[in-house]
Amino acid sequence: MSPRLRHLTTLENLPRATIERLLDRAESLRDACAHGTRKLDVLAGRTVLNLFFEPSTRTRTSFELAARRLGADVVNFDIGFSSTSKGEELFDTLHTLEAMHLDAIVVRHKQSGTPDELVRHAMSGVSVINAGDGNRAHPTQGLLDVLTIRQHRPDFENLSVVICGDIRHSRVARSDIQALTALGAGQIRLCGPAALMPASDEFPHCVRYDDFDKAIAGVDAVITLRLQKERMASTDLPDEAAYFTHFGLDPRRLGLAAKGCLVMHPGPINRGIEIASAVADGAQSRILEQVGNGVFVRMAVLNEVLAR
Ligand code: ASP
Numbered sequence: 001m002s003p004r005l006r007h008l009t010t011l012e013n014l015p016r017a018t019i020e021r022l023l024d025r026a027e028s029l030r031d032a033c034a035h036g037t038r039k040l041d042v043l044a045g046r047t048v049l050n051l052f053f054e055p056s057t058r059t060r061t062s063f064e065l066a067a068r069r070l071g072a073d074v075v076n077f078d079i080g081f082s083s084t085s086k087g088e089e090l091f092d093t094l095h096t097l098e099a100m101h102l103d104a105i106v107v108r109h110k111q112s113g114t115p116d117e118l119v120r121h122a123m124s125g126v127s128v129i130n131a132g133d134g135n136r137a138h139p140t141q142g143l144l145d146v147l148t149i150r151q152h153r154p155d156f157e158n159l160s161v162v163i164c165g166d167i168r169h170s171r172v173a174r175s176d177i178q179a180l181t182a183l184g185a186g187q188i189r190l191c192g193p194a195a196l197m198p199a200s201d202e203f204p205h206c207v208r209y210d211d212f213d214k215a216i217a218g219v220d221a222v223i224t225l226r227l228q229k230e231r232m233a234s235t236d237l238p239d240e241a242a243y244f245t246h247f248g249l250d251p252r253r254l255g256l257a258a259k260g261c262l263v264m265h266p267g268p269i270n271r272g273i274e275i276a277s278a279v280a281d282g283a284q285s286r287i288l289e290q291v292g293n294g295v296f297v298r299m300a301v302l303n304e305v306l307a308r
Pocket of ligand 1: 132
């Protein structure tokens with residue numbers, strides 16, 4: 001059996017068995033919740049801190065729900081009102097909060113690598129979970145995305161997936177590719193304008209396209225991404241109307257994919273830029289399922305790092 005995780009900062013190099021264990025646990029937690037036991041007490045008496053230095057809707061809410069459903073106490077540290085806006089150093093903030101006796105820190109930060117820095121500086125016994133760092137990793141999103149795919153297309157060996165859009169700035173894309181690769185996905189295709197594609201030596205095993213019509217042909221799942229303007233140099237910024245024409249997911253393009261192709265997006269979605277409303281709200285959209293799975297995946301991860 002693969003060893004239990006103490007922290008989760010990235011999916012990179014995580015063994016397949018660990019990923020599968022987390023997905024299986026997310027499913028059994030979902031079943032436990034579905035059968036009326038909404039609140040479990042496996043983490044009773046433990047405290048989880050949500051430390052978000054960047055905005056978040058889904059991730060923060062679902063980590064909070066996940067911790068509460070497992071019986072933990074939750075503290076949300078609102079950066080807008082905190083001393084960090086008075087210039088307090090990250091590690092001073094960490095030690096101040098730790099003095100209040102925490103068991104886990106869920107952190108989001110615009111700087112790639114911050115969660116690993118916290119692992120190095122955190123008191124022993126405190127687990128760190130990455131809720132998104134810069135463009136590097138968003139491991140729980142990667143897990144919930146593969147869980148959503150697995151529920152509909154469990155045969156990963158014969159699965160083809162296209163990730164389209166601003167891959168260069170996307171921590172979601174990186175974690176998705178790592179999770180899909182670990183699970184043995186048959187083909188991972190990447191598509192986007194040259195300026196928004198990852199460096200040529202990153203992900204050599206993925207197949208690259210600059211034509212979305214070709215990239216989507218026959219795939220079982222399509223993951224579209226937001227233009228992450230906050231991480232772009234202004235010169236990278238594409239014209240939105242032209243972008244939609246070339247890289248937007250509309251009903252015609254979706255028709256080129258395999259029958260019943262899963263439509264996914266990590267949110268927040270920009271209608272009419274990377275995806276048409278008719279597709280985002282259409283019968284093949286799994287976007288809200290992804291959100292629902294996010295709670296169970298985060299329960300599984302908290303349970304993994306915190307269970308005694
Ligand atoms: N919510 C995801 C993230 O935090 C995707 C996005 O923001 O576009 O990375």
